[in-house]
Amino acid sequence: MTVHLDIERFNPEADRASHVQRYTLDVEPTDRVLDALTTINRNVDGTLTFRRSCAHGVCGSDAMVINGKEALACKTLIQDVAESDGATITIAPARHMEVQRDLMVKQDTFFANYRAVKPFFIADEAKPAPQKEYLQSVEERSVFDDPTKCILCGACYSACPVIDKNPSFIGPAAIVQAARFVFDSREKGIEARLDILDRPDGVWACENHFECTRVCPRDIKVTKMINFTKREIKKLREARGEQTNDGGAAT
């Protein structure tokens, strides 16, 4: 079938503002949008710029806005976004991050927020004996399975309406990454990350719009993880007889 791809383009060395360029291609309905972008890049226009690597939705390189919705280009088939022959697919870079060029965006803040939640294991108990594992039941393991799936693609960060008005919000992915550790029975959990999460720009900025959950290509229940984390913080603060630092949002 033939499709038109209307791609938002921007080259900082040449353009003052972005513009849309149309490419018309012959594709199979079962091709990935990423296949179409690659065909353009390799056979039509070498200047079209985007990130990609794994091509099957596990590396997190190619989150972008396809027909108005955040998605991975490699996990979106043409038939998912083009109804019939001659259809137009619009492709724009992810939001809330500065465009570097075409579909590449600057993810410095996104990754800085990720690093800020201490996304590494901080053991709760003494290490097990040499050549042994920490014991963890099947149930304990399953509690934090969902957040382990995050591939740091930034789709949620792009889709989050809160970031429209509050760019300082650490964003859904950073909280998911924190939750990965907070709910791990082998871990110190919330304590080590309380400062960064329990702030007005931390978990409390979330207003439950569920956009992150809708766009997450790993089907992580992002909003649910955020709410679980809020609950955990409250529990800890209550146990300590303290107030949460929510700037009034949690009431």
Next chain:
Amino acid sequence: MIRHEYDAVIVGAGGSGLYAALEASRTARTAVVSKLYPSRSHTGAAQGGIGAALGNVEEDKPEWHAFDTVKGGDYLVDQQAAKILAEEAVRAVYDLENRGLPFSRTEDGRIAQRRFGGHTRNFGESAVHRSCYAADRTGHMILQTLYQQCIKNEVSFYDEFQAIDIIMDGNRVTGLLALELATGELHLFTSKAVLFATGGFGRMFRITSNAYANTGDGPALLARAGIPLEDMEFFQFHPTGILGMGILITEGVRGEGGILRNRHGTRFMEEYAPTLLDLAPRDMVSRAIMTEISRGNGVRGDRKIDDYVMLDATHLGRDVVYEKIPDIADFCKTYLAIDPAEKPMPVQPTAHYAMGGIPTNVDGQVTTGAVTYEGLYAAGECACVSVHGANRLGTNSLVDLVVFGRRAGRHVAEYVKNASMPSIPPGGEERGVKKIERLRDGRKGPHVGPFYEKMQETMMAKVGVYRNAGPMSEAVDEIRRLREEYRDVRTEDSSSAFNSDILGILELENLLDLSLVTAASALNRTESRGAHSREDYPERDDPNWLKHTLAGLDGADVTIDYKDVDVSIWKPKPRTY
């Protein structure tokens, strides 16, 4: 040009590079240079598991693991290295768990283990539960855990920097030249040690499980610097890639009980591997599939090499499918609109893993046996220790990454303590600088697309699962021709910042060079062993060919030399399962 000085530069931030970085950076000033943001490395795509004889589910021993590795590699494995692999695997897996890796668990709370192809108890008796896994996302968890540890230990990263040349002074490494994506600027790293951990190069084939980024940059730029590559004829085709796309369906599906069937519904592995059946090593299962296809038993039945068979997991039940192989279910639904709990999956062999690569010893030092290159190291898929020989067993690559990544990192740390800072020989960076200037000289050249297509088609059809002299020499000629025409390629993109065009062109050059070395090495080896299966020489020939190939790139030619195999523990025997 921007200059830097380090004790150690590690090229690549997959499992092997990150592990090496963790070790080296404890004492050495270390930089990690990676063309991808680390968490996007292809280690994250690994699914099925990491093999280690923990014995959590049933009795197991490192010795059995080592033997399976040797036999799986059709005796082209260096046996002392395999022993190290199997023994240190156990420590490595516990180490990863202790650093937080969320393995799936057994009922009694320990690391869960599943069966995998070619892994047996007691020297081949029956399949054993050895693969430690985190659902079907084991590689993702390893990559995340190691990257998290690097963040914790404040390792220095140069993200989205593509290494384009190595600078040697005789047999000693002096530095590395890299291109920064964001600015188009060249960076010259002077370093006492350089370690390559650039991963695989499956993108030379049309159907592959490998990422776009898997273009063999490390081996290619070393080959151009005059360092020979080992055993490049051995490339593994994994039997179960998603039809037409090559996306991997982990062997773990068969480990959990999945069955391969032909168009008649017959479980054909009963004929080819009566004991291990669907869990025979990958080379055998891929050949069995291609034989079924050539007999007209493929699903279409047209005997063409792109016909396919079915992988049936429907009898495992919905719970097992969604608990043990959830990502596979997701891939099938996304790309095939099939739910594997309800319908079998259409599969065909997919180019998966490079057994060959940069020749190293067990400490990651690059060596041909005769010459050891000072300060030069390699680890992970781009290296050839050799622990995989002629065919790698599933779960043994992830072990390789952590065991030999760690050993190489340690050796680097020791080495740089006493080594002096080298100086780049005058004009050492010229070769790389000139190349970039040429690509950007403003002339108009052909698009790269047709090169990729021609190369990938040629390698798939002529240097694939089954091989013959005629087609392979055609492949050599064809690749030579493409390398000639490649000289006209220029960047279409004249910008400096975020010029991905130029990076893709450099990657194509690397793939073409490795395709040539692979095809020539394959043509040269007149026997069948492991993944290298010749219809014109169907038998393994130990008297003449129990040796590693060392293939050098010399302009349009490939020079061939050999290196002994270490068979000090087990005598080579015929390989049946």
